[in-house]
Amino acid sequence: xxxxxxxxxxxxxxxxxxxxxxxxxxxxxxxxxxxxxxxxxxxxxxxxxxxxxxxxxxxxxxxxxxxxxxxxxxxxxxxxxxxxxxxxxxxxxxxxxxxxxxxxxxxxxxxxxxxxxxxxxxxxxxxxxxxxxxxxxxxxxxxxxxxxxxxxxxxxxxxxxxxxxxxxxxxxxxxxxxxxxxxxxxxxxxxxxxxxxxxxxxxxxxxxxxxxxxxxxxxxxxxxxxxxxxxxxxxxxxxxx
Numbered sequence: 001x002x003x004x005x006x007x008x009x010x011x012x013x014x015x016x017x018x019x020x021x022x023x024x025x026x027x028x029x030x031x032x033x034x035x036x037x038x039x040x041x042x043x044x045x046x047x048x049x050x051x052x053x054x055x056x057x058x059x060x061x062x063x064x065x066x067x068x069x070x071x072x073x074x075x076x077x078x079x080x081x082x083x084x085x086x087x088x089x090x091x092x093x094x095x096x097x098x099x100x101x102x103x104x105x106x107x108x109x110x111x112x113x114x115x116x117x118x119x120x121x122x123x124x125x126x127x128x129x130x131x132x133x134x135x136x137x138x139x140x141x142x143x144x145x146x147x148x149x150x151x152x153x154x155x156x157x158x159x160x161x162x163x164x165x166x167x168x169x170x171x172x173x174x175x176x177x178x179x180x181x182x183x184x185x186x187x188x189x190x191x192x193x194x195x196x197x198x199x200x201x202x203x204x205x206x207x208x209x210x211x212x213x214x215x216x217x218x219x220x221x222x223x224x225x226x227x228x229x230x231x232x233x234x235x236x237x238x239x240x241x
Contacts, residue, residue, distance in 0.1 A: 012150030
């Protein structure tokens with residue numbers, strides 16, 4: 001049997017209404033290609049707000065200006081105290097103002113870092129509303145349409161994808177031939193009509209465990225299918241060389 005290398009079901013990572021399906025049945029897709037867009041109005045608004053907060057520099061500039069003034073006042077207070085022009089209490093007040101300005105700038109910068117992290121989190125939330133293909137393959141079936149609810153359940157996939165390059169050719173042989181077929185061995189695959197043709201390939205793996213009940217073991221061949229001319233799911237004959 002000629003089978004897809006892998007077949008997967010695409011589901012929504014979040015509970016949301018499907019806004020748009022970007023692909024159709026039978027369409028070839030590339031890894032990372034946008035498949036489905038989920039409704040994300042509130043999430044996009046939250047992202048815009050978080051990004052705005054993350055880029056605001058007003059509080060930082062004000063805190064830096066206050067620190068600069070406090071540093072100058074503290075320096076001047078130290079000099080005046082040495083010259084006995086001001087009291088020790090006045091000097092200590094200037095130093096205390098400096099320490100408060102330093103702590104205020106630290107607090108503002110920490111808040112800014114938190115705003116940046118919040119913006120990144122909001123961006124990840126919005127990104128989850130765009131479902132992309134995890135592989136190069138073909139759309140086998142689209143089950144849900146725009147306006148329907150993409151729920152997090154195993155019974156509600158949005159679509160199915162299949163990776164058909166390379167294809168897997170699964171062969172079942174009698175145990176009497178065990179040891180005669182080895183990985184790397186050349187073989188010819190002949191799909192049944194109406195596909196037909198002869199395709200040269202090699203053995204990818206040979207099962208290490210024999211099915212005692214049937215007296216058989218499995219062999220897998222990988223068959224290149226760059227032009228997608230061979231459909232998955234057809235039967236074939238295999239000639240080992």
